Amino acid sequence: MPASDHSRPWTAPTAHARLDARVQLPGSKSLTNRALLLAALADGPSTLHRPLRSRDAAIMIAGLRALGADIREAPGDGQFGPDLVIEPGPITGGTAIDCGLAGTAMRFLPIVAALGDGPVAFDGDPHARERPMDQTIAALRGLGVEVDAADARLPFVVHGAGAVRGGELTIDASASSQFVSALLLTAARFDEGLTLHHRGARLPSLPHIEMTLAALRQRGVEAHATGEASWRVEPGPIAPLDEQIEPDLSNAAPFLAAVVAVGGRVVLDGWPASTTQVGRLLPELLAPFGATSSVADGALTVEAVGGAIPGATLDMHAAGELAPTIVALGALASAPVEVTGIGHIRGHETDRIRALVDDIAALGGTAVALPDGIRVEPAPLAGGAWRAFDDHRIATAGAVIGLRVPGVEVDDIGATAKTIPEFPELWAAMLA
Numbered sequence: 001m002p003a004s005d006h007s008r009p010w011t012a013p014t015a016h017a018r019l020d021a022r023v024q025l026p027g028s029k030s031l032t033n034r035a036l037l038l039a040a041l042a043d044g045p046s047t048l049h050r051p052l053r054s055r056d057a058a059i060m061i062a063g064l065r066a067l068g069a070d071i072r073e074a075p076g077d078g079q080f081g082p083d084l085v086i087e088p089g090p091i092t093g094g095t096a097i098d099c100g101l102a103g104t105a106m107r108f109l110p111i112v113a114a115l116g117d118g119p120v121a122f123d124g125d126p127h128a129r130e131r132p133m134d135q136t137i138a139a140l141r142g143l144g145v146e147v148d149a150a151d152a153r154l155p156f157v158v159h160g161a162g163a164v165r166g167g168e169l170t171i172d173a174s175a176s177s178q179f180v181s182a183l184l185l186t187a188a189r190f191d192e193g194l195t196l197h198h199r200g201a202r203l204p205s206l207p208h209i210e211m212t213l214a215a216l217r218q219r220g221v222e223a224h225a226t227g228e229a230s231w232r233v234e235p236g237p238i239a240p241l242d243e244q245i246e247p248d249l250s251n252a253a254p255f256l257a258a259v260v261a262v263g264g265r266v267v268l269d270g271w272p273a274s275t276t277q278v279g280r281l282l283p284e285l286l287a288p289f290g291a292t293s294s295v296a297d298g299a300l301t302v303e304a305v306g307g308a309i310p311g312a313t314l315d316m317h318a319a320g321e322l323a324p325t326i327v328a329l330g331a332l333a334s335a336p337v338e339v340t341g342i343g344h345i346r347g348h349e350t351d352r353i354r355a356l357v358d359d360i361a362a363l364g365g366t367a368v369a370l371p372d373g374i375r376v377e378p379a380p381l382a383g384g385a386w387r388a389f390d391d392h393r394i395a396t397a398g399a400v401i402g403l404r405v406p407g408v409e410v411d412d413i414g415a416t417a418k419t420i421p422e423f424p425e426l427w428a429a430m431l432a
């Protein structure tokens, strides 16, 4: 799946009535891409039910196929497309992988490639070449794997030698939890497993690391935290697993934020009784803005009265991928909204802090970049251009603001193809 074309500006629909909608969302990116990778490393075939079908998932599938896995479609329950059956094969080199803009692919797949028996060339979209990759390259070298890299970013070539010994390694995951998850995901296939330590200024997105550990344990791998920033994965087989992928709770963020923006209620089907997804924090993140949430019969209901949106100060270091949505609410709020703990989102699909500051300014608002976050001041907004910068979450942040501000023109709603290609249709259905 190519990057979206940039030829389709999208006028964000304005809400004319309080919401009363039921929403079903496609599968989780983070769960789908972990399940695909672990299935490709397992010792038997796995089936994924309701996997995400999006650009990031397609990139992971293509990458794993290039490394030797057989991945094919099988009839599913029809709601969000076919199931996927993954037959692992020996990891092969002598190939090239296009990571697009998928952080999971560019951080996870090079570690898998190290198990292979030849060179694997990695590259991605132009902006992918700006995303932090230094810890992937340093970790591989620290594990004795040769990497050809002009600097500490894409593109680079991993020269697998057929096996990785593993042992003990220290990295600095301040820029992304994905550096940790990547190593843990493949470590059961290292001869000695891996004891991994993080030493650095901060550790973002800890829930995603916990998701990684849980995904490993579900497949019979001994994997656990040994301290606040240390983990151990024992060497051993990875069991195949038939797994139903949960809906993407991070992509629930704009739909639930819409309730705060407009008032009314949204019922989100498929809310898991327990989950490792960081989107489980949405009820508490939206509460300061006046949203109340309840769970019944496997669905989350979020309700709000609408009207003035209060200000809030939130530390979102654990949930940086939800920050653009919260900042969008901040742009609509009647008092300042400050989100901190998210300096690392400057290295996401785009520099998200800069993108939000610039986009909010283009609508007449005021947002200020902080060293590790962003502060939005109350201001009347007017319609105008909202640039997506190839970033699904910046695109959907524009949609949230457009609910209350007529004439917000998202330049590239196709950016949502990264994790939720159905976004424009699902958004329209919520408002219908």
Ligand SMILES: O=C(O)C1=C[C@@H](OP(=O)(O)O)[C@@H](O)[C@H](O)C1
Pocket: 029, 030, 031, 103, 104, 175, 176, 177, 178, 181, 204, 205, 208, 320, 321, 344
């Ligand atoms: O492991 C994962 O699936 C992810 C980890 C997080 O990355 P960062 O720690 O780089 O924020 C998150 O933001 C990203 O969307 C998905």
Ligand SMILES: C=C(OP(=O)(O)O)C(=O)O
Pocket: 101, 102, 103, 104, 321, 348, 349, 393, 419
């Ligand atoms: C940061 C994100 O993606 P990626 O997996 O590309 O890092 C995201 O989805 O918000």
